[in-house]
Amino acid sequence: MIRNKNWFITYILIAINIIMYLISAFLSGSILEMDARVLVYLGANFAPLIDMGEYYRFITCAFLHGGIMHIALNMYALYAIGPLIEKTYGKSKFTLIYFISAIIASFFSYKFSIGVSMGASGAIFGLLGAALVLSIRMRKVIGEDFKRSIISVILVNVIIGLSISNIDNFAHLGGLLGGTLVSMVVFKKRETY
Numbered sequence: 001m002i003r004n005k006n007w008f009i010t011y012i013l014i015a016i017n018i019i020m021y022l023i024s025a026f027l028s029g030s031i032l033e034m035d036a037r038v039l040v041y042l043g044a045n046f047a048p049l050i051d052m053g054e055y056y057r058f059i060t061c062a063f064l065h066g067g068i069m070h071i072a073l074n075m076y077a078l079y080a081i082g083p084l085i086e087k088t089y090g091k092s093k094f095t096l097i098y099f100i101s102a103i104i105a106s107f108f109s110y111k112f113s114i115g116v117s118m119g120a121s122g123a124i125f126g127l128l129g130a131a132l133v134l135s136i137r138m139r140k141v142i143g144e145d146f147k148r149s150i151i152s153v154i155l156v157n158v159i160i161g162l163s164i165s166n167i168d169n170f171a172h173l174g175g176l177l178g179g180t181l182v183s184m185v186v187f188k189k190r191e192t193y
Helices: 005-028 036-042 047-051 057-063 068-089 091-112 121-137 144-163 169-186
Strands: none
Touching: 005 036, 005 057, 005 068, 005 091, 047 057, 057 091, 068 091, 068 121, 091 121, 091 169, 121 144, 121 169, 144 169
16 A cells, blocks of 8 residues: 555554553553553543543543554554545544544443453444445445445454454444444545545
8 A cells, every 4th residue: 555645644543553552561561462450541441430430431442452463453454444434535524433433332332341342443343334335325436346345344354253252342333333324424425536
C-alpha cells in the first residue's frame, strides 16, 4: 500500500494505539503480555467501574491491547481497511464512524460480556461495516466481488471469534452494527471514484 498524506487519521490512530501499548508494556513490565490491573488502571472496559460513572472507558478501552499478538493483528487490520474507508468517506466521517463504532462496541461489551475488555477490534469491525455499506451502495461501480470479499472477511472473523476463547464477540457485533448504521447515514455517492 502506498503511503498517502490523505490517510493520516488512520496513521494517527495506529500511532496512539502503539503509544498506549508501549505505556502498558512499561507499566506491566512486559512487552508480550499486559497486566490486567494495568489495563484497568489505564481505562479498560470494566463494568463495575463504568457502573460507578467512569464512562470514558467506552473510548479509552479501544486504545488498549492485552498482548503483542492482539495489537499486531488489530493494527494490521486497521492499516489494511482504514485508508480505504478514510479515502472513501473523508476524514471527518471516517473519524465519526471509527469512534461511534468503538463506543457502541464498548457498550455491547459492557452490557453482554463479563470481565475486562479492551482493543481496537470493535472499531475495526465498524470499518468493515462501512466497507459493506460501500460495497452495497456502489455495487454497480465496483461489482459484486468486493461485497463478497467484505462479507467473507466478516464471516471468517466471526468464526475465529467463536472458536477462540477471550475474544469479545459482543464488542465485535456492536462495532459492526455501529459502523454499518453510521455509514448508512453519512454515506454520499460521489460522481467519480
